[in-house]
Amino acid sequence: MPADQPNPAVAFAKHDHSDCAHRILDRAEKLSEARGVRLTPVRRRTLEILLESHRAMGAYEVLERLAQDGFGHQPPVAYRALDFLVEHGLAHRIRRLNAFAACMAPGQTHNPVFFICRACQSVAESSTPELRDRIDAAADAIGFEVERANVEALGLCPACADREE
Template identity: 70%
Template sequence: MPHAHHSDACPGCAAAPQAAFARHDHSHCSGDVLARAEALAAEQGVKLTPVRRRVLEILLEEHRALGAYDVLQRLAGEGFGNQPPVAYRALDFLVENGLAHRIRRLNAFAACMHPGEAHAPAFLICRACNHVAEAPAAPVREALDHAAAALGFAIERSNIEALGLCPACRGAGA
């Protein structure tokens, strides 16, 4: 399915994956995503509790995937408690409700930049700085579905992750 974009989405984060690695007004895009996440939670009848909201805000602060332990340290430092289930429950909630993605290669989590939109992103992961961008993966998924169908296989779920270097790290000779 094609990846739809909101007209008010931050061009640096949501509309153009290559720009997600560039300098841009990140506060605009994170604020926009947070507002859409709150609307989506209300629409789905689920509660974005203070700890869930704070975890989403932490994930939105950078285009970097964070491990549950990193999130837990931030929560503990802000008085939300230091027990691992606090972070894991909030992260699981965000993933289950389409507000975050699990980046399996990094065993980490990243905020979904397109909450509420039907999309199957490919994750572009910089091996040097761990910044992550979502790229539309519909053509890749269609090719994969076609190749699988030729073997009589029906794909139910896929997770596409590509490892490489972002423009900044390529420029720095990483």
């Protein structure tokens, strides 16, 4: 697999995580510049915090970390940074968990499917255009116009599945 392609298994496999986080931060910087938006210190730090794990984190958990680092202590600080990241495709909102996770393939148009481990809350992201095609086909059949589609699968990641046996 080429190094610049997203590897959906990465969240569940051993890997050089600091490397993987840095790579994404670099891309986030470049993307922000290219789009003329500002990856300010809070926003950048928020992304770093999300990138420290492949878990989904609640806004208040992120806020606590931001506060420790000298940023504001109030909810809007975290929500605004997270909203920015989501809006620009640098993070995703995982609705089932009321939480957020860094996007592992920023900048690529992708229709992500989230695989959420119910035991360790890690989240893997897989990109499957065919899935979106199916959704669009079903929508067409009833005259519905899909703008965004969200697929969240709950289950067990390989490590936690082993542990449960």
